[in-house]
Amino acid sequence: MSQKVFSTEAPPSSVLHASLSINPPKIVRAEGHYLYTTDGTKIFDASGGAAVSCLGHNNARVKRAIMDQLNKVEYTFSPHFTTDAYEQLAKFLVDSTGGAMKKVFVTGSGSEAVEACLKMARQYFMELPEPQPQRTRFIARDRSYHGNTIASLSVSGHKARRAIYEPMLLQNMSFVSPCYPYRDMRKGETDEQYVARLAQELEDEFQRVGPNTVCGVVLETMAGLTLGAVAPVPGYLKAMKAVCERHGALFVLDEVLAGMGRTGTLHAWEQEDVVPDLQTVAKGLGAGYAPIGALLVGKKVVDVLSQGTKAFMHFQTYHGHPTACAAAYEVQQVIKDEGLVENCRKMGIYLGERLRDRLGVHKNVGEIRGRGLVWAIELVQDRVTKAPFPVQTKVAPTIHAAGLQKFAIALLPGGGVVDGMNGDLVVLAPPYTITREDVDLIVEHTAKAIESILGPAETTAKL
Template sequence: MGYYTTDNETLNMPGLSGKQFPDTAPQQSSGVLYHQLRREPLTVVGGKGSYLVTDTGLEILDATCGAAVSCLGHSDERVHEAILDQLKKIPYCYSLYFTNTAAENLSKLLVDSTGGIMSRAYIVSSGTEAVEAAVKMAIQYFTELPVPEPQRVKFISRHSSYHGNTLGSLAVGHHASRRRIYESLLSKNISHIPQCYPYRGMKPNETTEEYVTRLAQELEDEFQRLGPNTVAAFVAETMPGATLGCVPPLPGYLKALKAVCKRHGALFILDEVMSGMGRTGTLHAWEQEDVVPDLQTIAKGLGAGYAPIAGLLINKHVVDTLNQGTGAFVHSQTYQGHPVACAAAYRVQQIIQEDNLLPNVREMGIYLGELLHERLDNHPHVGDIRGRGLFWAMELVQDRETKQSYPPSKAVSWTMHTTGLKPEHAISLMPGSGGADGVNGDHIILAPPYNTTQEEIRLIVDRTVRVIQEVLGE
């Protein structure tokens, strides 16, 4: 979920961790295709709780759970036992022919967590796969209606969004540097409207209600431009993550946009790959918004990193439509419903409930926000501090008054990340860029594990502040 670009100056930026090799260096011993070919990243050999341990013995405070994934921290023995137990029973069976107990248990838990509103779960291996499945499901849904609407093949998404890295999911998202070299291959039936981004999007003296009304009208206008009966779905992250940096939806925003979709018969798809499964304080982020999606994607916090897993949750009315039609979903993945991954995720979700972690996410999230504001509200280069639950970001600017971003060539957010990995700081911060317009804009994200403590939150904030001061000054 990091920085993607084809800018040569940025490819050689100093803001990536690890050893750097010149482009003329002989081939290295590693067989791994690193994200940056001329840089060898730090090697992690262990982890416990909120800490990662490198092969040099450096203990790094993982303040972001990787990419908001390791929500229980690292190496919970209870999950290890569940994985080993499942491995001894059956490690794999092909979901086209069979089901398995682990997939059944996890899917039932997920359905029950929505009160049955989302009546089926489709378990895959990554958030990208879940988004692909959602797009296909939306298309098929309109062919299965009692009066089919096969002309509904267009989608509306939002600027500065991210929904995955396959060609289909990349087309749904709109992060300029990630899309740039693949534009010729991306679907042309997806259009994009502005984000709900109060820091940069609200006009002077505009109220929250007026801003939400304007955003809803922009969606309405896009429906009208495309032809309302040609749109299959609107797709949005319930709370944007890596590309925009933890912007909570304003009150009434998602509800207003769903109303537009409902008025025109289109589906409402919420991407909770990053913000879901407890990250924002409720198991599903939409629970806080008085809105229910037709399709919902989940991933990172689902399995806490113990195995690759994600899912698509499907509203009962969509399932009923398919059931009354062909009775099948025209899509499959080799590893969908993988028994070991499902067993791991099921145990993770049990632990979240058993250890009463969602209240802790809410309580520690409030504490984290308070400390960030207390320490950084007056910093001349911290333009905005925003978040919900244990999902917070700081947008970094050259000038607080004008909100001018740093040029991409300075790679500010990645320099923050690398500076954090110095032994004197030993903290992993999540960098993000391009939020302002797809190219400009830097932010860093904090996403501690759900079982974090006040003491750990204070340590995270203290180290983060020291990194900001080293990179941007007092």
């Protein structure tokens, strides 16, 4: 693999990049698992962008489906019209839940899906036979992330991402502890005791804000980048749903990252034997071939709307976009036809084993965790105390840069895992199409990127 250092000196760009002082590498072509830059560097995309490109790049079937749809109709205004593409995708999603979810509202992104979800929750309570207008609140988790619109960021519990916008964010949100056993389980505490403690904390929060004021509890089925691929402890989601049901609140699962096969089942909640009232999906839905997300609405909510206004009091210019729907439907057919959910499961087990073999003894690796094809490496100053690196040292972003510049691999850096500010992660979210050979490559180049910054396994970094 090439080990070129990318030049940051380039003519001024009109794009508002993440950094105003550094231009990112320019990608001119993508094929399979690789991105190609202007200087010829071939980068292995081990992050799928932002856990999006689950089929890899340049898939012929999906490109053909997009062109076929463009030759039929590229856009309609969904409040006034429907298309075969929208109907087909919605039916696929409903059928994929065994009918547990009854209706689908397609959006342009995960953030928009969460926005629609919050509105749907509110409308549900306003359309009950005896409306409950006092229900305006939501409870979510600390260090969660649900999107970057004002409402979706308001229900996100990540301190660093909220920081400068805090005065603008909605005040009808509150937060409870995440399910994060690596740092939060007490010595000698069993899974059952830990789950009971978290459920009691949620119960206490209902009581604090007033049980009849809560629209819903919003959880990531499996925590994503801001907590770092943390799968729920057995029984956790069931216990949280039980608290919701006790107080008549909706149980909402955000599967923008974890859904559509990423964790080894099409819907991550299938592994937890729990069904949400409302669900969001996005990243793996369209695999990056078109901007798309979706809100899946459960029977309980649909039944209430059907007896009420018979309408969702929300729309967007691009909701139900036919070209995006056609792309997403074909992505899902490729996943089904090629057995890629099963490959996620198998390669995920192998990826976890290889990561632990290669990095499990490194003195700055606190925990390696994940499920399916999303894995996180939590980095610490000391494995015994679990002390994080100070945020100012920018350990994860520096490893990300080293991966690109020295080892031609794209990783996902994460931060704030400990308290919303401190705590570094390196996250891997490769395509569902990877092989054992790809896993070996990913692990070796990820390890080299980490060791180039923190030193080999027998040393402890002092940054």
